[in-house]
Amino acid sequence: AQSVTQLGSHVSVSEGALVLLRCNYSSSVPPYLFWYVQYPNQGLQLLLKYTSAATLVKGINGFEAEFKKSETSFHLTKPSAHMSDAAEYFCAVSEYGNKLVFGAGTILRVKS
Amino acid sequence: GAVVSQHPSWVICKSGTSVKIECRSLDFQATTMFWYRQFPKQSLMLMATSNEGSKATYEQGVEKDKFLINHASLTLSTLTVTSAHPEDSSFYICSARGTTPYEQYFGPGTRLTVT
Secondary structure, three states: OOEEEEEOOEEEEEOOOOEEEEEEEEOOOOEEEEEEEEOOOOOEEEEEEEOOOOOEEEOHHHOEEEEEOOOOEEEEEEOOOOHHHOEEEEEEEEEOOOOEEEOOOEEEEEEO | OOOEEEEOOEEEEOOOOOEEEEEEEOOOOOOEEEEEEEOOOOOEEEEEEEEOOOOOEEOOOOOOOOEEEEEEEOOEEEEEEOOOOHHHOEEEEEEEEOOOOOOOEEOOOEEEEEO
């Protein structure tokens, strides 16, 4: 069975600083991996996905993530945080493109 | 493209009544729809998977008779919370999958409060 661990339930960065949100996964087969963002009282918006092509994946709003099989990681980064990036971020894994299993989420706070 | 809507966006009901939540794919045909539940400050938990024209597949621990799911068409799935109780209060989110097997598009969610 697959699982996702997100290290750090809360991350705080200054505006303009690097954003790094950590995600480690467990999967018995080559996984599909996703990062979603959720704003308060809203659904999820897909930031980016890994589907066994390039290991460095670029997404929307300047975010990117790198799939590292040896480390079973899929960390999300953004070079320069913006106030509008403050939200909750979920990493998710899917086997064979079926149901998604989500991590616990990381709330990103951006300080001015 | 790939827009999913939910209705209502929020609902308050009295304990013991039933509530129906609709999930629609607006610009694509959704062969599969998923229903998730999210408690405050927690992650999303999959409740069930529904394929058009078939019975829904429920995750372990989810009461089938309490959470009735119908996927009657390629653009509409409904979740009915029967005999709702305060502990059913939650944020319910649906997602829909079209022809791309690994892509799910999420609705905006429905906030259910049972008093």
